[in-house]
Amino acid sequence: MPGGPEGEPDGETDPAAGASAVPDPAFIDPAFIDPAFIAGVAAYRRHPYRRVDPAPPPVLWRQGEMRVLDYAPGGGRPVLFVPSLVNRAYILDLMPGGDGNGGAGLSILRDLAGRGVRPLLLDWGWPGEAERGLDCAGYVTRRLEPALEAVAARCGGPVSLAGYCMGGLLALAAAGRRPELxxxxxxxxxxxxxxxxxxxxxxxxxxxxxxxxxxxxxGMMALTGTVPVDALQAAFAAIDPAGIVRKFREFGAGTRDAAQAALFVAMEDWLGDGVPLAAPVAVACIRDWYGANLPMRGQWQVGGRAVRPEALAMPVLVAVPERDRIVPPASARVLAGLIPGASALSVAGGHVGMVAGPRARALLWERLGAWLLRHG
Incomplete structure (x- = not known):
């Protein structure tokens, strides 16, 4: 399942558990103790940064727990952003209130709003009872397409659609099914x-x-209809466990300046702020995407129709982060060759850094904004 690689730090020891909850040091193998890693986690927990939104965007439309947030109610070229189902949508609005040290905010949506774009964010929300029966195709036909219809109606005509990670597959399917929007x-x-x-x-x-x-x-998935957050975090951590240790060791070394440290904390807070995933989505991702590679084979179906990038007849931009450790660049780059007339944009960044990193403005935001104003 596409998503962030980093796992959530272990919870604090419950003080009420008493001394019996503390392992006898004699039974702890020193080989499993990494003081630098532990120091890094402790430094992260002590850091004062907390995400603050001084100007929350209004809700343009909602359906159950799902909302469309409007980042430029005054107007502009409307673009509906579709994030992944796995993580919280606010990665695209990561630090709206700045870094807490007088530094500027870090939000691709607010940056684009300042360039004449009207960013609209589809926030999937917590999967309720209805969502727990939806697979990936169901999220396209019963959630994304109604949102797209509502946004187009509110904006007076077709809008641009921008999908990030897993959200890109859903957006591509919706664009193929509803090109008039x-x-x-x-x-x-x-x-x-x-x-x-x-x-x-x-x-x-x-x-x-x-x-x-x-x-x-x-058993939990059958009972609740969802994959719990802990299971998702374990899956993310398994992609690159050494990377998790390395980044906290580096953070504990104190080599970052104030702005970099706040960004690290903001990113880790977002990674730890997960939501459950509808169980049918998880099954479809593992079986149909990773297992059978149905998209590449032209056999992934949504609403009874195969999703075919080669049939798209609209301006398309494919942005590929070349340092992506979640979505291999080759996996994403192939779309630029399949879609007629698609523009390929190589980004010298990582999966998350591309949209919310310290260099994201120069690497992606400026070029994305210019493309949207030209084609949107």
């Missing part, structure tokens, strides 16, 4: 060829790994 399409770090090798191997290896990780949660 979509003026232009942007695909940001969107996987398509799931056989392409990345940090966790190829699709088959990742499918096996995810199946093994989620196996202990099958």
């Amino acid at each position: 979509v003026r232009a399409l942007v695909l940001l770090a969107t996987p398509w060829d799931f056989a392409a090798s990345g940090t966790g191997g190829g699709g088959a290896e990742i499918a096996t790994l995810l199946t093994r990780i989620l196996a202990p949660y099958t």
Whole structure:
């Protein structure tokens, strides 16, 4: 399942548990103690940064827990942003109130609003009872398409559609099914060829790994209809466990300046602020995408129709982060070759850094804004 690689730090020890909850040091193998990693986690927990939104965007439309947030109610070229189902949508509005040290905010949506774009964010929300029966195709036909219809009606005509990660696959499917509602399409770090090798191997290896990780949660999935957040965090951590240790060791070393440290904390807070995933979505991702590679084989169906990028007849931008450890660049780049006339944008950044990193403004935001104003 596309998403962030980092796992959530372990919770605090419950003080009420008493001394019996503390392991006898004699039984702790020193080989498993990493003082630098522990110091980094402690430094992260002590950091004072907290996300504050001084000007929350109004809700343009809602359906159950799902909302469309309007970041430029005054107008502009409307673009509906579709994030992944796995993580919170606010990665696209990560630090709206600045870094707490007088530094500027960090939000791709607010930046684009200042460039004449009207960013509209589809916030999937917490999966309710109705969503728990939806697979990936169901999220397109019963959630994304109604939102797209409502947004087009409110904006007076077709709008641009921008999908990020898993949201890119859903947006691509919706654009193919409802081209009369979509003026232009942007695909940001969107996987398509799931056989392409990345940090966790190829699709088959990742499918096996995810199946093994989620196996202990099958009872919970059957009971609740969702994959719990803890299971998702374990799956993300399994993609690059050494990377998690490395980043906290580096953070604990105190080499970052105030702005970089606040961004690290903001990113980790977002990664830890997960939502459950509808169980049918998880099954479809593992079986149909990673396991069978149905999108690349032209056999992924939504609403009884195969999703075919080659049939799209609208301006399309495919942005590929070249340092992506979640979606292998080869997996995303193939879309630029399949879609007639698509523009390919190579971004010298990572999966998350592309949209919310310290260099994201120069790497992506400026170029994306210019493309949207030209084609949107």
